[in-house]
Amino acid sequence: MNTLVRSATAGLRLPLSQPHLGSALLLLAALLAPALIYPVFLMKFLCLALFACAFNLMLGFVGMLSFGHAAFLSTGGYVTGYLMINSGITPELGVLAGTAASALLGFLFGKLSVKREGIYFAMVTLALSQLVFFFYLQAPFTGGENGMQGIPRGHLFGLIDLSDNLAMYYFVLAVFLIGFGIIFRTIHSPFGQILTAIRENEPRAVSLGYNVRQYKLLAFVISAALAGMAGATKALVFELESLTDAHWHMSGEVVLMTLLGGMGTVFGPVVGAAILVAIATLFSGGELGNYIHIIMGFIFVTCVLAFRRGVVGEFGHFMHKNFPASGFGRPQ
Amino acid sequence: MTTILGINVFALLGQLLVGLINGSFYALLALGLAIIFGLLRIINFAQGALYMLGAFLAWLGLQQLGLNYWLALVLVPLAVGAIGILMERTLIRPIAGQDHLYSLLLTFGVALILQGAFNHWFGSSGQSYPIPDALKGGNNLGFMYLPTYRGWIILVSLVVCLATWWTIEKTRLGAYLRAGTENPQLLQGFGVNVPVMISLTFGFGVGLAGLAGVLAAPVYSVSADMGANLLIVVFAIVVIGGMGSIGGAILTGLAMGVIEGLTKYFYPQASSTVIFMVMVLVLLFKPAGLFGKEA
Numbered sequence: 001m002n003t004l005v006r007s008a009t010a011g012l013r014l015p016l017s018q019p020h021l022g023s024a025l026l027l028l029a030a031l032l033a034p035a036l037i038y039p040v041f042l043m044k045f046l047c048l049a050l051f052a053c054a055f056n057l058m059l060g061f062v063g064m065l066s067f068g069h070a071a072f073l074s075t076g077g078y079v080t081g082y083l084m085i086n087s088g089i090t091p092e093l094g095v096l097a098g099t100a101a102s103a104l105l106g107f108l109f110g111k112l113s114v115k116r117e118g119i120y121f122a123m124v125t126l127a128l129s130q131l132v133f134f135f136y137l138q139a140p141f142t143g144g145e146n147g148m149q150g151i152p153r154g155h156l157f158g159l160i161d162l163s164d165n166l167a168m169y170y171f172v173l174a175v176f177l178i179g180f181g182i183i184f185r186t187i188h189s190p191f192g193q194i195l196t197a198i199r200e201n202e203p204r205a206v207s208l209g210y211n212v213r214q215y216k217l218l219a220f221v222i223s224a225a226l227a228g229m230a231g232a233t234k235a236l237v238f239e240l241e242s243l244t245d246a247h248w249h250m251s252g253e254v255v256l257m258t259l260l261g262g263m264g265t266v267f268g269p270v271v272g273a274a275i276l277v278a279i280a281t282l283f284s285g286g287e288l289g290n291y292i293h294i295i296m297g298f299i300f301v302t303c304v305l306a307f308r309r310g311v312v313g314e315f316g317h318f319m320h321k322n323f324p325a326s327g328f329g330r331p332q
Numbered sequence: 333m334t335t336i337l338g339i340n341v342f343a344l345l346g347q348l349l350v351g352l353i354n355g356s357f358y359a360l361l362a363l364g365l366a367i368i369f370g371l372l373r374i375i376n377f378a379q380g381a382l383y384m385l386g387a388f389l390a391w392l393g394l395q396q397l398g399l400n401y402w403l404a405l406v407l408v409p410l411a412v413g414a415i416g417i418l419m420e421r422t423l424i425r426p427i428a429g430q431d432h433l434y435s436l437l438l439t440f441g442v443a444l445i446l447q448g449a450f451n452h453w454f455g456s457s458g459q460s461y462p463i464p465d466a467l468k469g470g471n472n473l474g475f476m477y478l479p480t481y482r483g484w485i486i487l488v489s490l491v492v493c494l495a496t497w498w499t500i501e502k503t504r505l506g507a508y509l510r511a512g513t514e515n516p517q518l519l520q521g522f523g524v525n526v527p528v529m530i531s532l533t534f535g536f537g538v539g540l541a542g543l544a545g546v547l548a549a550p551v552y553s554v555s556a557d558m559g560a561n562l563l564i565v566v567f568a569i570v571v572i573g574g575m576g577s578i579g580g581a582i583l584t585g586l587a588m589g590v591i592e593g594l595t596k597y598f599y600p601q602a603s604s605t606v607i608f609m610v611m612v613l614v615l616l617f618k619p620a621g622l623f624g625k626e627a
Contacts, residue, residue, distance in 0.1 A: 113615070131609070
């Protein structure tokens with residue numbers, strides 16, 4: 001019975017006539033981007049975009065608003081960081097370990113929270129993530145307020161040195177594409193169709209015989225795992241994991257990225273992440289840094305009042321209305 | 333005779349008192365959330381920011397206008413309530429037909445703006461508000477020393493909570509409110525002006541947060557972030573108590589404050605997390621909450 005994203009689903013999907021052309025152009029742009037833009041900025045964007053896509057799998061496609069996704073981002077980062085510092089494993093295994101740890105945490109969160117719906121679900125996830133925050137604040141291995149510093153990027157497969165920013169960029173791009181691919185496949189699988197059915201009308205899905213809680217739980221675990229993968233990669237990029245990633249502000253930021261880009265659309269969270277990372281970079285440092293939360297608040301209010309489809313959703317809606325033949329915004 | 337069974341009675345009672353004071357704030361904030369939820373079916377994420385606003389308005393009133401504590405105690409909740417009514421009219425009402433999650437996100441945005449603005453104007457270091465002369469000092473109760481102001485907080489909170497509970501459960505006005513919770517259309521059909529009632533209810537719920545802010549100003553430092561972390565704890569308390577009853581919100585708020593105080597004495601490392609752990613236990617064994625009615 002969740003009408004949250006029903007109106008926002010008329011999202012951007014590549015025209016069916018030339019899906020491969022569009023994808024190829026985007027991929028080419030991603031491969032060439034570091035020649036034009038500072039790689040660390042791009043890597044931060046890709047990590048947060050993956051984080052937002054993972055979050056959107058739950059909000060946009062099942063209608064579950066988690067206010068605790070910072071817990072998964074930070075768990076991925078801390079576990080990967082700890083292993084990279086202390087065990088000397090290779091980065092791809094480190095990221096996998098961080099992803100697995102977040103999946104496990106997502107399973108625990110999900111077990112506790114999928115019983116509750118809507119607003120309660122949001123409050124339960126927020127409270128659980130605050131529990132995780134206090135754990136990381138006090139646990140000896142996280143470095144508390146100072147953060148976990150000096151995480152080595154290591155050698156990919158033991159061969160390629162990732163301390164070079166360009167090599168690291170292509171590693172991050174590969175991780176992003178894998179994560180994005182998993183989400184894309186999930187959404188367009190029979191499993192994803194059932195998730196959408198639950199979002200549209202939960203009692204109907206129950207009466208059709210689906211075990212709705214199991215489906216929600218699995219969606220939660222996939223979302224948490226990919227959020228952890230984003231956090232693990234982000235920790236390698238910055239060679240640092242800090243409490244900022246575990247704070248509820250981060251949970252709010254990922255909601256904003258998804259809302260701004262267009263929840264329930266495949267590319268919306270990517271666009272939302274790009275806009276927010278750009279704003280954060282623009283305002284970082286100096287006096288303007290103080291304004292960032294005020295601006296985020298205004299974007300939130302504006303989006304909810306007047307812009308609920310988000311950038312990508314509005315674009316898809318516009319194209320669908322004016323150029324139905326273009327194939328944009330075809331209802332699912 | 334200060335220790336019984338290895339327990340330092342004075343330290344324990346001291347922590348219990350601190351717990352009761354925290355519980356008083358939890359109860360006031362949870363009560364406000366419960367009242368608003370009852371009629372509007374939304375969770376006001378800005379409740380913590382409005383609590384902070386109440387404390388700041390009291391502090392600003394004293395600094396700029398020489399407004400004393402007693403006037404602030406009356407005027408500030410009214411001002412915060414008026415801001416709440418304005419918020420309900422201009423922001424929340426236009427999205428009344430939408431999914432309730434949108435109103436959660438909207439009030440979250442309002443909270444970010446308020447906190448960001450006060451952080452910008454006053455910095456992150458706290459301001460201090462003097463305890464009013466009449467409430468300075470304390471009483472020796474024989475077994476412990478009770479600072480007068482702390483007793484005052486508990487007294488005001490209990491009186492306000494009980495009066496609110498009595499009004500809602502026992503009076504005609506409360507009957508309208510409960511009817512509006514059950515079926516607003518039908519109540520409107522009986523000639524009650526439901527939109528005005530919704531505005532006033534929202535204003536009252538938010539005003540409780542403002543009152544809590546004024547009460548908190550002399551004991552906690554007044555800073556932009558004072559409401560944010562408190563609100564997450566209150567959310568956990570709301571989940572523990574469930575949204576079924578007004579009395580449930582008050583009792584759970586006070587009880588969780590006391591449990592937190594006990595934890596501070598017996599195992600201080602867990603004092604910041606104990607309420608969340610209680611929430612986990614409640615979710616495992618009674619998912620609807622202790623006083624909850626919804627499934």
